Amino acid sequence: MNELTIFYDGGCPLCVSEMRHLYRLDSKQKIVLQDIHAEGFTERFPHIDPVRADQMLHGQLASGEMIYALDVTYTAWTLVGKRHWVAVLRWPLIKQVSHWVYLFFAKHRSQISKLLTGSDRCEVCEIKRGEL
Numbered sequence: 379m380n381e382l383t384i385f386y387d388g389g390c391p392l393c394v395s396e397m398r399h400l401y402r403l404d405s406k407q408k409i410v411l412q413d414i415h416a417e418g419f420t421e422r423f424p425h426i427d428p429v430r431a432d433q434m435l436h437g438q439l440a441s442g443e444m445i446y447a448l449d450v451t452y453t454a455w456t457l458v459g460k461r462h463w464v465a466v467l468r469w470p471l472i473k474q475v476s477h478w479v480y481l482f483f484a485k486h487r488s489q490i491s492k493l494l495t496g497s498d499r500c501e502v503c504e505i506k507r508g509e510l
Contacts, residue, residue, distance in 0.1 A: 381408040382453055385426055385436040388413030392491045403458035434484055448473075448480050 384400075387393045397411050412419070414428045426436060437450035445453060448467050455464045467476050483490060 379408070379440065380410045381440050381457055382450075383410040383412055383438045384450055384454060385412050385414050385423070385431045385438075387432055387487075388415050390487050390491055391495045392487060395495075400454050400458055403460065405458075408457045409454055434481070447484070448476055451480075 384397065386397050400409060401411060412423065414426070414431045419426075419428060430436070434447050435450045437445045437453060439445060439453075452461075452464050452467050455461060466472050
């Protein structure tokens, strides 16, 4: 049963890299990945503003509740059994600082991606079950 839908930037190499990593670890298929730039996205998800979702990671729980930013990251890694990797994001002082760091990263991810990967955009970064 899907427990989380993640609305991610499929044109960002770093974002796609994280989604692929989650995808590989999601053996129970608890997470659904949706590229906000995919054809027909706004028709399938009219409640998600792709401009806002491009500024900050959006997630939707099975209950319909929306979660954002590092709450999506924490929930996703917890669902794939790697909560220990992100547990620090919930520590009181760290939580505040990491939120601001995330907002900086989200705003500048193209430049950061270019610096780390040599590319600021993915040309063909679609993630499909069975292809990885």
